[in-house]
Amino acid sequence: MFEIEAERPEHGPAIEALLDHSFGPGRYAKTAQRLREGNRPVPELCYVAFSGAGEKRRMVGALSFWPVIIGGVPGLMLGPLAVDPELRGKGCGIALMEKGLADAKKLGYRLVILVGDAPYYARVGFGPVPHGRLTMPGPVDPSRLLYRELDIGAFGSAKGAITKPPSQ
Numbered sequence: 001m002f003e004i005e006a007e008r009p010e011h012g013p014a015i016e017a018l019l020d021h022s023f024g025p026g027r028y029a030k031t032a033q034r035l036r037e038g039n040r041p042v043p044e045l046c047y048v049a050f051s052g053a054g055e056k057r058r059m060v061g062a063l064s065f066w067p068v069i070i071g072g073v074p075g076l077m078l079g080p081l082a083v084d085p086e087l088r089g090k091g092c093g094i095a096l097m098e099k100g101l102a103d104a105k106k107l108g109y110r111l112v113i114l115v116g117d118a119p120y121y122a123r124v125g126f127g128p129v130p131h132g133r134l135t136m137p138g139p140v141d142p143s144r145l146l147y148r149e150l151d152i153g154a155f156g157s158a159k160g161a162i163t164k165p166p167s168q
């Protein structure tokens, strides 16, 4: 039902429209955005999902991952993730994340964090960061700060601030 492709430059406007529609004007005010400003997503881990055929084929989902340092451990932040409202509940979000997490593991990433609804992300293996263990660069509901190990034990030494990687 969905085809997942690597993001290409020409997808940019449709991705922006999807994210604006999904997150509204508060999109850039979120604390997670502070880890994206001045940062760049991992090019191999930016995806779009298409649905439909022929003239009806259109972009219905998007996902990117960003490099971050997670309490001293190099890793990734998942998101933003968005799916077109008309196509929600059909597995597109989960399919995008499963593809991205599998590719991230192949690339050697060991740990992923995100800020989001715990019951949804538990479906792809995310669990809550123990309260106080990691800090974001701004306010965040602690019950929404989640992590997933891609390499067993990777979370063990993660403690402290979640930051952008040093600029290169």
Ligand SMILES: CC(C)(COP(=O)(O)OP(=O)(O)OC[C@H]1O[C@@H](n2cnc3c(N)ncnc32)[C@H](O)[C@@H]1OP(=O)(O)O)[C@@H](O)C(=O)NCCC(=O)NCCS
Pocket: 022, 023, 081, 082, 083, 084, 087, 088, 089, 090, 091, 092, 093, 094, 095, 115, 116, 117, 119, 120
């Ligand atoms: C969240 C979002 C990406 C889910 O995409 P999706 O393609 O509809 O998700 P899937 O089809 O893969 O999964 C749907 C399942 O997850 C559940 N689900 C979806 N959002 C959920 C949430 N916030 N909390 C708990 N469960 C949720 C659905 O009820 C459904 O359950 P079912 O399979 O038992 O019917 C989509 O709703 C969206 O774009 N929302 C707006 C942007 C957003 O909030 N992004 C996430 C930021 S945290």
